[in-house]
Each structure stands twice: as structure tokens, then as C-alpha cells.
Amino acid sequence: MDYIDVKKLYTQNIVLYCRVSTAEQDILKQITLAEIYLSQNDITTDTVKRFIDDNVSANKLAAKDRPEFQKLLTEIMSGTVDTLLVQSRDRLARNFYEYVELVKKLHQFKVKVVFTDPGQPLFSQVLAIESLYGIFPQFDGRTIARRTQQTRLRYPNAILGFDVIGKRNEKRYIPHQEKANELKSFFYSVIDSQSPENLIELFIKHRKFFKNPEKALKCLQNPFYSGHLQYQDEYIPLLYVEPLISLEEYLKIQRVLAKYEQELQNAIASSTNNGINTPICHICKKPMHFRPTELGKSGYYVCSKKHPKIQIEVRLFNQLITNHLTDVLERIQVKELKKDVCNYLFQLEKHYKQELAFLQNQLNTTHREVTDLIGSNKTTTLKQLIEQGKSIEKAMIKLDMLLEKIGQAQSGIDRFVSIVKQRVTDELQNYQIEYVFALLFSKVEVSTDALIYHTTFSNYIEGNDFSNEDSA
Known part of the structure; x- marks a missing residue:
């Protein structure tokens, strides 16, 4: 009689995750370390699913913006991953909070984590301990980010007003005559500013040169133009830079900016801020374009198809909304x-629970059939039943996740109701207003004399006399 080892049929589902931050880094080392582990444990590499984030920085990109990492998460949360191979903790996350959330999921779905780098401490099943390990990748990541930022500040690839000669750490920065003269004129005029109005007028005067006021402000705040780099409270001379102004003149500029900072920031915000929502032209039904204006004045929206009478000032648009x-x-x-x-949520929950109960009965039946066949020579049938059991378990996990989301949705309804009852609209910050607006309105049209609102919940808005228009 041909017997079968049932444990071997339940082969662990192993996945590999690799990540490098730049195109210059070699991902082969991470793959090789994983292959060594697999070879030592007699595991065929062909059965291992790979998730490779190549040229993806965990310092610059959040977990949600790393495509292969997101696929890995989906796989983990579907319950199909038994073991995760990864070189080290910092490959998974550089952010402490992201790492803790990942560890919670790994614990929840009982995923064994193997770090292929022998220098890494073993993955802990105690959340507090493993979370502590997650602090170090964030610290290292910040150190790397600071070093990279310092290098860019010391040796920028391009900077307004300078010609760059040489490569990498052998660069020299020579003033571009025409642009340098414009910058010097701007810098010296700022030093002589006697009022916030005078300072704002200078930004307007040089707007064509800088293209936007934010760029002009960054130039004023950059000690590179004085041939120095700021490190904490000290200024380090950059001997390879031919300065446009002295360090003393640069510090005078900073004192002027500090004195009129609030007025200048308000003026920049008024001229460049977009509205709560992008409006639509009432005639052509196309999204309108934002147009910035001079400092201190509100920007405005115009029709992208050039319907000349369809336009509205952003400040007025936001106030009406x-x-x-x-x-x-x-x-x-x-x-x-x-x-x-x-x-609706109750009916949906009831339906999913019925499906879950049906699948549980199917799984129980499958387990009984597997038990009855153990020790027999019906290996093919046994394998099919085991695969069937795994498939049912996956479906049940997905239903559990859907039921959890329904619970979250029910809690969300109560939270929305409490917001409405408290009538906190006046206290909402801008980002909250945008969120609530997206919840209540699908779009807003601008006509020659009114705003037309398209409400998402029009059936629930009380009063037949309710108007969906505002005079613009």
C-alpha cells in the first residue's frame, strides 16, 4: 500500500520581499541571501513568490506608494502567506509607525518572518519587542536622508544664478553674469526694505525672473548665495562657491524676512492657493483652470475653453462653498x-454571515473526508481535498475581512451623525472642509452669476424650497 505524509501536502507558502532605494544599488544580494536560506532548508526556489520593489525609497515613499509592498500586504491579508523572507527590517519599512502596523498584520495572520541577514535579531512574536526593533530602521533612514540632503545642499546639480563646472564632489559654482546681476539687485533691495508693502512690491517687480514667489523666497533663505552652508547654528564656508553676497548681507536678509514674515506668507497664500474644490464651467462642463495673481491678491478660476464670462475669484468661491x-x-x-x-449594511452583513456559515459546513465536510482517506492509497483524491480546504479557508478569510469593514462603516455612520449634530462646520480646518465637501457634493458648476451644486444626498436634504444655487 502506498502511504502519504499529509504534512508535506500542506507545503508552506513562502514569499520573498526585496527592496532597493536607488537604481545604482544591487538587489541581487538580497535575492542571493534568500536563495542560500532556501537551499539550506531544501526548499525549491520555484515555489517561492517574489515581490521586488526596485529603485523605491522607503524614506521618500510611504508604504501605500510602494507597489510590490502593497501586493505583498494583500497576499498576507488574504491568509495565503505562511513565511516571509526578507533581508532585514529596514527593507520592510523605515517609518516606525508603518512598521508597527505591518507587525500587527504579520502577527494577526500568523506569518513567520525570516531575516536572511544573519546580523538581524530574530523576529519576535511579542509586539512590544518587535516594535522596539522598528525604531532603529527609522533612525538609520533619517540619518541616510540627512546625509543625502546635506550632499544636495553642498553640491546641487543646478542652482539659479550659477554655472556648475565639474562633477560630483569636484563641482565649482561660478556666477552666471546676467542672472547673478538680477539676483544681486533683488537681494540688496530686500535688505533696504522698510515695510511689508515694500517687500511685496519687490516680489512683484521680479516675478518674471523667479516665475513664482515661493522660488524667490527660497533663494532669499538659501545661504549658498553667500558661499556658506548652514549646519545647526553655524555657517560653514563653501570654498568652491563664488558668492553673490557676503554672509553678513545674507543675515541682514533673514532679519528682514523674520520682521515681515506673517505679511509675506499671507500675501503668497492669497495669490497661489487653490480652492476647496476645482469647479466646472456651466457651459462646456469642463474643469476650470486656476490662475495665480499678484502677491496679496486672490487667485481665480477661468474656463479652460475660454468662455470669457465664466470666472470666479478663489476667495469668493471658497467662502460661498x-x-x-x-x-x-x-x-x-x-x-x-x-x-x-x-x-443596507445590516442586509449585507446578514448575507455575508450566511455565506460564512455555508463555507464553514463545507470546510467541516472536507476535513472529515480528508481524515477518512488518511492512510489510504487515494493520494490524488486526498491532494484535491486538501487544496479544496485551503481554497475554502481563503474565501472565509475574505468574508471575515468584509464583515470587519462593515463594522467599521457602521461606526463611521455614527461618527458622521455626531459631526452633524454638533454643527462644527465653522470650526473645521481647510482639509476637513474638503473632506466633508467631497462627501456631500459631486461637483460645483460656475455660471455667469451663480454656483450650481450637485449634491450627493439630495434625497435626504430637508425642505422643498432648498436652493442648490448661490449668487456669485
């Missing part, structure tokens, strides 16, 4: 909305 948003929040029939949403 904020006022209208308050009115809509006050008129929403909260009880009706909550009742319909909760009823």
Missing part, C-alpha cells in the same frame, strides 16, 4: 439617512 456647506449640513435629515444606510 463654506456657507453653503453649513446650510446643507443643517438641512440633512440625519435619521432618514442613517436608517437607510444602516438597513
